[in-house]
Amino acid sequence: MSLTAEAPALDMAGAEAFAENVGGVLNSGAVAVMLSIGHRLGLFDVLAALPPSTSAAIAERAELSERYVREWLAVMVMGGIVTYNPAAKTYDLPAEHAACLTREAPLGNLAVYAQAIALIGQMQERLLACFETGEGLAYGDYPCFHQFMAEDSGQTVVPQLFDVVLPLVEGIAERMEIGIDVLDAGCGRGLALIEMAKRFPNSRFTGYDLCADAIEFANETARKAGLANVRFEQRDLTGYGEKSRFDFITTFDAVHDQKDPQALIGGLRGALKPGGVYLMQDIGGSAKLENNHDFPMAGFLYAISCAHCTTVSLGQGGLGLGTMWGWETAKGMLEAAGFRSVERLVLPHDPMNVWFVARV
Template sequence: MQDDAKTFQDKMVDVLNYGSLNLAMGLGYRAGLFDIMDTMNRACTADEICGAARLSRRYVQEWLGVMVCGEIVELIRGEDGQPRFFLPKSHGDVLARRAGSGNLGVYTQEIPLLTACAMERVFQGFLTGDGISYEQYPDFHDFMAQLGDAKHRQVLVDSFLPSVDDGRLVQALHRGIDVCDLGCAQGVATLLMAQAFPTSRFTGIDISAEALETARAGACEKSLPNVCFEQRDAAGLRHPNDLSARFDYITAFDAIHDQTRPLEALQGIHEILKEDGAFSMIDIAAESDIDGNRDHPMGPFLYTVSLMHCMPVGLVDGGAGLGMMWGRQLAERMLEQAGFWRVSVMEIPNDPFNLHFFCRK
């Protein structure tokens, strides 16, 4: 029993150290410090790092203390006795923005941002059971656009879309089809697809007016005539409407688990698909039973993101509150309930976080 108590005490020390390390890494990522040290590719003094980053020396010095103690950055004492700091290339491979779809550094911002946005409201939710509206997460939604950019820019057009339906989808996109990106947020994926396939027509749908303003500005900036954005609630599309049977292909990137009425949203997608149209639902790779996620390498992280954001926004107005970890089994059942007659579940190239649920109407 004494050994168990000591082991758990050691674990608590790790929790406190790694939680603190994550906060400091999030700040360093936002400030561009990992990118700067990665580009320098040598051991540098604190003054050299601050000069390149144009940041306060005292703050950077303290940050370097965290990084050295956390074994993220190496401290090398020069012949002059002055400390120098080095970010190994293998660390830059996952922390710097150049890592693209393999960038884990970007995720260090997620928990600190959610804490700043919503910690008190989530605590109140424990007492009341109330959800939290999207409007309470403005900084977090900007981060999600940044994350989407990091994930999609290298993977979506070059890797994911060519893998769909054994390449037949890309052939159709080049010929020209109607595509809907549901839950498009600020339109990162929608705009990338519209840019890559100018003969196809793209419609981004989201419930957030503010996010759609950003998406429309992006379309204007890129001069994309083949894309438009509409503010709609996906659940409201399940009955016959002006979009019924309009789209050849629909995508939903990590969007369904945030819906207040996810089954109705899936029924809405089924309604606006053409006969034999295809739907790609990209969502978290998890099991529906907590027990099945015990060995998930990022289980605590993903459940925490869900607790702080995905579940509360899904509880608004008495919603389902699925949460991010709703899991494969429940997802498959709901897709079948929504009317999809063939559902294939597969891993996604270069994306260990998500599964691809490929469905036919």
């Protein structure tokens, strides 16, 4: 009788099928990084504007090196994104594909999010050290983060701001018409606040953000737009404690990666005047891993969390709740902060996010 347990026989067919899946993951990951490069260089916009064209014509229109463009096009053809006519040696981006890959994309530009995958790759060496030490990183360690975020909210929040987002808060547009004080906390480059300031000249708008470069960009944009009713201030919201200053407070995807989200929500509650409203947009996944299998782009979101959101919170000495902290956690924190009512909403155009309307 043998005392050592025998290893179960390897299911070779299952192992080979799994290896094929991993091959698919590697292929998709490589194509995704090239989507990011195509987006940054404006190549999808060029392709969408041209009829089927040679690599030379595409490179000329994009003012780029033909050799690199041709190799990039090969990736796009293998990835099923661009079609290739070998007889004419021409490449084409079908309109149905351009519909989610260009700056004018009617379905929203998914190539924007490919930049996050490229960014994770860029951060690999720093992240390896974080895994070993348990320490975090600062926002400033991530190149182009605020540009990426502004492109993200520029298509998920700003275009829907007046028709979909603000109507979530009954009566708020009317109050902003008359004139109220509005804060956007963790405003980044401040695009949403600038649009509100343009639309409601009788109201006063304030944006706070930790990062000087984002605030500089926001102030410059407001100056160029000739707006006198909006101001942006670099401010660390850790321990935020202004009292009864604002009628309406928004956060767009800016709570989960804070040092102490509960303390921030409590601070925002205290900064609202009587009758004030807080509108929070954040990532809408569940706090339970097992509930997120069908959540849109859950693997992508956990990857962003591991590489950025958890990391920057830990970098501030914070809790590191992560991108997928869960709508349950957010709701519980809003209730614990003492809001009179907390309403949870999901918008059809934006299934990745959850919206809360919390009233004082």
